[in-house]
Amino acid sequence: MNKPSRLTFGPAGVPISSPKKDTYNGIVFTYEELGLDGFEIEFVYGVKLKDEEAKEIADYVKRNNIILTAHAPYFVNLNSNEKSKIDKSVQFIFDTARKAWLAGGYSIVFHPGWYMKSTKEEAYERVKEGLKRVINLLKDYSIEIWVRPETMEGLKKFGDLDEVIRLSKELEYVLPCIDFAHLRYRYNNNDISFFRGIMERIEDELGSEALENMHIHMSGIKLDKAGTHVNLKQSDMPWQEIMKILKDFNVKGIVISESPNIEGDAILMKKYYKSL
Numbered sequence: 001m002n003k004p005s006r007l008t009f010g011p012a013g014v015p016i017s018s019p020k021k022d023t024y025n026g027i028v029f030t031y032e033e034l035g036l037d038g039f040e041i042e043f044v045y046g047v048k049l050k051d052e053e054a055k056e057i058a059d060y061v062k063r064n065n066i067i068l069t070a071h072a073p074y075f076v077n078l079n080s081n082e083k084s085k086i087d088k089s090v091q092f093i094f095d096t097a098r099k100a101w102l103a104g105g106y107s108i109v110f111h112p113g114w115y116m117k118s119t120k121e122e123a124y125e126r127v128k129e130g131l132k133r134v135i136n137l138l139k140d141y142s143i144e145i146w147v148r149p150e151t152m153e154g155l156k157k158f159g160d161l162d163e164v165i166r167l168s169k170e171l172e173y174v175l176p177c178i179d180f181a182h183l184r185y186r187y188n189n190n191d192i193s194f195f196r197g198i199m200e201r202i203e204d205e206l207g208s209e210a211l212e213n214m215h216i217h218m219s220g221i222k223l224d225k226a227g228t229h230v231n232l233k234q235s236d237m238p239w240q241e242i243m244k245i246l247k248d249f250n251v252k253g254i255v256i257s258e259s260p261n262i263e264g265d266a267i268l269m270k271k272y273y274k275s276l
């Protein structure tokens with residue numbers, strides 16, 4: 001399995017300022033014009049990239065040592081009451097992983113699902129079961145990529161910090177995607193010690209290998225019902241302190257900006273991080 005040699009920053013999808021909107025050109029623009037060597041492909045409305053384009057992307061990212069990730073479709077719910085929906089969810093995550101791997105990606109992230117009427121433990125078992133099916137498929141196809149459940153903001157959504165850490169402990173190929181804005185929202189806490197505590201837990205429970213291999217989402221977040229993403233400077237996220245914490249813990253991997261100004265905040269974080 002791939003391991004990154006550094007911490008890099010990138011946008012969640014094709015930059016707003018990119019004149020061409022396809023994924024390949026979005027990555028080229030991100031690297032050559034914005035000076036960012038990280039990128040997340042957004043398959044959030046479907047895994048639509050053609051194999052040919054994926055292979056072109058792989059050539060480009062390998063040549064330029066870009067760290068590439070992908071986000072699975074939003075429609076995933078591994079705790080659905082309908083078997084057909086669980087099957088589709090497994091397929092969505094697998095398709096994301098396969099395509100990202102073909103494109104030279106190293107890690108993918110997905111939203112695990114909803115508690116529905118299940119207890120937390122029942123939901124956990126079903127999500128774990130679904131994720132195992134994904135991993136078995138990856139093995140069948142000899143695809144080596146990290147598959148990451150994301151920490152989710154809403155209390156009705158599966159994916160608190162305990163759950164993603166536990167899945168990471170119990171399953172191969174699995175590590176957390178830490179979305180700091182979602183955690184700020186879910187636990188209603190923006191103390192610096194809260195964010196430091198998250199990193200301490202990861203180190204204690206998953207080891208320093210997990211810190212050296214992190215997939216992070218960052219943005220500002222509003223405390224409205226939807227948890228609307230906003231730009232870092234328009235939020236109460238102590239983003240500079242979070243950058244310092246990443247530095248203190250010697251974190252490697254990727255930080256993806258999911259702010260509305262996707263590339264603006266990626267550049268902001270990178271510049272600040274580099275200045276530390």
Ligand SMILES: [Zn+2]
Nearest residue numbers: 071109111150
């Ligand atoms: Zn997400």
